[in-house]
Amino acid sequence: MSAWSIAYKDLQILLKDRGSLFQLFMLPLVFILVVAGAFSGMDTNTADTRVPLSVVDLDGGQHAQALIEGIGQAGGVSVKLTNPSEGQAQLEAGEIQRLLTIPADFSSSVDQNISVILRLTNQNDADAQQTEAVKLVVEGAAQDLALEFQILASLQQMGEMMASSPPEFQRAFTVERIQQQARTQFEAAHMQPLVDVQQRVPLAGGEREQEPSFVQTSVPGFTVLFVFLAAQSTARSIHDEKKSGSFRRLLAAPISKASLLVGKTLPSFILALVQFGVIFFVGRVAFGWLGFPPISLGHDAIALILTAVVIAFCASTMGILIASLAHTEAQVGGVSTLLLWGLGIIGGSIIPTFILDRILGPLPRIAPHYWANRALDDLMLRNLPLPDILPELGFLLGFAALFIVIGLWRFDFE
Amino acid sequence: MPAVLEVEKLVKKYGDFEAVKGISFEVQEGEVFGLLGPNGAGKTQTISMLTGVIAPTAGTARIGGHDIHDEMSTVKKLNGLVPQDLALYPTLSARSNLEFFGRIYGLSGRELKERVADVLRIVALSERADQAVETFSGGMKRRANIAAGLLHQPRLLFLDEPTVGVDPQSRNHIFESVMRLNRERGMSIVYTSHYMEEVELLCNRVAIIDEGRIIAMDTIKNLIALLGGGIIHIGLEHVNETLVRQLSALPGVESAEITAPAVPPPPAGEGDLELAEREPVTAEPVIKLVAKNSQQAIVNVINFLNDENLTLTSLKILEPNLESVFLHLTGKKLRE
Numbered sequence: 090m091s092a093w094s095i096a097y098k099d100l101q102i103l104l105k106d107r108g109s110l111f112q113l114f115m116l117p118l119v120f121i122l123v124v125a126g127a128f129s130g131m132d133t134n135t136a137d138t139r140v141p142l143s144v145v146d147l148d149g150g151q152h153a154q155a156l157i158e159g160i161g162q163a164g165g166v167s168v169k170l171t172n173p174s175e176g177q178a179q180l181e182a183g184e185i186q187r188l189l190t191i192p193a194d195f196s197s198s199v200d201q202n203i204s205v206i207l208r209l210t211n212q213n214d215a216d217a218q219q220t221e222a223v224k225l226v227v228e229g230a231a232q233d234l235a236l237e238f239q240i241l242a243s244l245q246q247m248g249e250m251m252a253s254s255p256p257e258f259q260r261a262f263t264v265e266r267i268q269q270q271a272r273t274q275f276e277a278a279h280m281q282p283l284v285d286v287q288q289r290v291p292l293a294g295g296e297r298e299q300e301p302s303f304v305q306t307s308v309p310g311f312t313v314l315f316v317f318l319a320a321q322s323t324a325r326s327i328h329d330e331k332k333s334g335s336f337r338r339l340l341a342a343p344i345s346k347a348s349l350l351v352g353k354t355l356p357s358f359i360l361a362l363v364q365f366g367v368i369f370f371v372g373r374v375a376f377g378w379l380g381f382p383p384i385s386l387g388h389d390a391i392a393l394i395l396t397a398v399v400i401a402f403c404a405s406t407m408g409i410l411i412a413s414l415a416h417t418e419a420q421v422g423g424v425s426t427l428l429l430w431g432l433g434i435i436g437g438s439i440i441p442t443f444i445l446d447r448i449l450g451p452l453p454r455i456a457p458h459y460w461a462n463r464a465l466d467d468l469m470l471r472n473l474p475l476p477d478i479l480p481e482l483g484f485l486l487g488f489a490a491l492f493i494v495i496g497l498w499r500f501d502f503e
Numbered sequence: 504m505p506a507v508l509e510v511e512k513l514v515k516k517y518g519d520f521e522a523v524k525g526i527s528f529e530v531q532e533g534e535v536f537g538l539l540g541p542n543g544a545g546k547t548q549t550i551s552m553l554t555g556v557i558a559p560t561a562g563t564a565r566i567g568g569h570d571i572h573d574e575m576s577t578v579k580k581l582n583g584l585v586p587q588d589l590a591l592y593p594t595l596s597a598r599s600n601l602e603f604f605g606r607i608y609g610l611s612g613r614e615l616k617e618r619v620a621d622v623l624r625i626v627a628l629s630e631r632a633d634q635a636v637e638t639f640s641g642g643m644k645r646r647a648n649i650a651a652g653l654l655h656q657p658r659l660l661f662l663d664e665p666t667v668g669v670d671p672q673s674r675n676h677i678f679e680s681v682m683r684l685n686r687e688r689g690m691s692i693v694y695t696s697h698y699m700e701e702v703e704l705l706c707n708r709v710a711i712i713d714e715g716r717i718i719a720m721d722t723i724k725n726l727i728a729l730l731g732g733g734i735i736h737i738g739l740e741h742v743n744e745t746l747v748r749q750l751s752a753l754p755g756v757e758s759a760e761i762t763a764p765a766v767p768p769p770p771a772g773e774g775d776l777e778l779a780e781r782e783p784v785t786a787e788p789v790i791k792l793v794a795k796n797s798q799q800a801i802v803n804v805i806n807f808l809n810d811e812n813l814t815l816t817s818l819k820i821l822e823p824n825l826e827s828v829f830l831h832l833t834g835k836k837l838r839e
Contacts, residue, residue, distance in 0.1 A: 090606075090609075091606075091607055094603060094606040094607055095607075097603075098592065098595070098599075098603045101595060101599065102592055102594055102595060105594045105595075106594070333588060333589065333590060333591070333592075333593075334586045334587070334588025334589065334590035335588075335590040335591065335592065337551070337556050337584075337586050337588070337590060338584060338586055338590040338604070338651070338652075339607065340554075340555065340556045341554040341555055341556050341579060341582065341584040342579060342604070342607045342608060343576050343579040343580050343607075343608065343609070344607060503556070503557045
């Protein structure tokens with residue numbers, strides 16, 4: 090009750106502060122629109138950003154062809170056929186980064202169910218993540234091919250066994266009918282897999298048909314950046330209370346210190362949720378009026394709401410952290426700028442996370458913004474469901490716990 | 504009369520610095536008790552410990568019989584605190600401020616509205632209740648600040664320098680409010696100030712506090728009686744112990760001692776919060792006389808100096824009041 094009274098009072102104060110309201114609600118929209126407008130031309134860029142892969146097909150058979158098609162259809166990898174000498178020369182000259190060689194006995198080995206080795210050669214300085222992604226795509230296509238062949242082979246064996254059965258059973262289980270049924274099932278399994286493994290591919294070129302607009306990609310980043318900026322209002326509010334002496338009056342009142350801190354944190358949590366609502370509403374509805382395509386909010390509304398709640402919680406606890414580290418008005422400004430803008434930038438709020446991963450390695454992972462951006466990107470850009478973003482939400486809750494512990498440890502109640 | 508507040512050897516340390524050095528005192532039910540001392544003497548630190556704002560390093564206190572270590576949540580309900588700072592939210596109206604602080608003390612609904620209206624009447628702000636505090640004059644802000652401490656009808660009210668930066672008219676209004684609260688509602692009050700006039704006007708008893716210690720505590724009458732008929736500082740070109748003994752034996756003189764001269768400090772603005780400084784020592788020695796009767800003492804001292812052909816270089820007479828008591832006890836002035 091006391092915590093809510095404090096939060097209600099702080100919200101009353103905030104509603105009278107037009108500057109803060111502008112910063113919290115209008116500034117993110119202005120940022121998104123300005124940046125999106127400036128870079129809107131990039132949305133029409135049709136350059137192929139898929140990872141190139143040169144393939145030498147020494148086999149030339151039906152299964153090799155199926156493998157090459159499978160790699161191309163997996164997305165993210167652009168296949169270019171070459172011959173052995175040219176491919177090797179290009180690799181040595183550094184003109185290509187990777188060369189996949191399909192051995193001459195590939196089709197026959199598959200037919201005879203004998204293991205066969207595909208050779209993926211890459212430059213020493215080739216991007217490790219891209220190479221790993223290409224390897225996974227090739228492995229996936231090869232496994233599909235092997236799976237299909239193995240199912241067909243086993244069913245054929247079953248059919249042959251059935252052939253020795255009485256005539257009334259043979260009519261019902263011919264080899265052709267069983268194989269047809271298996272193919273249908275295999276295709277159905279591909280269309281609606283029971284376990285859907287999705288590969289993250291650097292440069293995000295995997296789904297070109299559904300490539301998001303620049304507005305779409307900028308919305309999650311700027312939303313996270315400005316939602317975390319709400320933490321600054323918590324820290325400033327605590328500092329103002331201490332400076333004016335009202336904090337002393339609150340300490341003398343019959344309320345616990347925990348209620349006091351919860352009360353000071355609650356407004357930024359509520360504000361952050363309202364920020365999410367406003368930005369997503371404007372992005373979904375009002376962007377159309379301004380000539381921008383409406384943003385996608387993904388396919389899982391519950392996951393989006395849960396993610397917004399977790400991000401808002403993490404952001405509001407950061408306010409306590411800043412208040413515990415900063416003891417003067419100048420320090421509140423300095424620490425806020427350092428933490429909120431600094432972590433926002435390295436956390437992928439301005440430069441997308443997949444680019445930061447390549448530039449900064451694991452460094453962005455130290456920022457809560459990184460996990461918030463990844464969660465929103467997964468939901469809004471990749472349309473992933475809730476289970477796929479649980480690790481990101483776990484990291485955000487971990488950061489929140491860390492901020493609370495440090496905040497309580499360092500907070501100066503006197 | 505039972506004691507509403509009993510303080511025992513209260514200590515507050517910050518590292519090696521001891522802000523409050525084991526002070527002890529009692530406040531009786533219905534009493535207005537003054538804590539008089541210069542800024543930095545430890546008054547606010549003492550109040551902060553008694554109201555649960557900061558934890559004591561050592562010692563304890565009981566308020567209404569409840570120990571501040573074991574029953575602080577009960578103690579907080581009995582206490583009212585009016586801090587020295589204007590602990591209000593300037594962009595909110597006086598009413599919104601008071602409603603907030605009332606809710607913090609568990610008031611709600613009709614009771615909250617009635618209490619808010621009551622305290623607004625006490626501090627004469629009913630007509631400005633719905634205006635933002637930032638539009639108030641300094642005196643009105645001070646009164647609103649006091650009102651916020653009265654909402655839950657505390658048994659013991661701590662007023663920490665409530666008149667700093669206030670115009671004379673508002674100051675008088677605050678005095679009237681304090682006296683009415685004590686007289687009509689029987690509220691016990693601990694009043695801290697470095698203005699001796701306020702303490703003399705409002706308080707039944709006074710503790711004079713300096714550098715974290717209580718150096719004297721009694722009724723105002725008894726404290727002033729320490730000075731007898733007043734203090735006289737006389738400056739001479741040469742002094743010695745024989746001369747001091749001769750002066751102390753004169754009719755009307757209680758005692759005499761060689762001391763530093765009392766030089767008036769430069770004028771300070773109203774609400775100046777700087778620490779009182781030690782009086783600078785000049786080259787000319789000064790003898791401090793405590794008089795039984797200041798007029799008789801002065802006549803006899805001047806006659807004696809004429810008889811002895813001694814040249815008087817300065818003469819200062821301090822009326823017997825709390826200011827001169829403080830100066831007498833500490834060698835410092837309670838600076839305004």
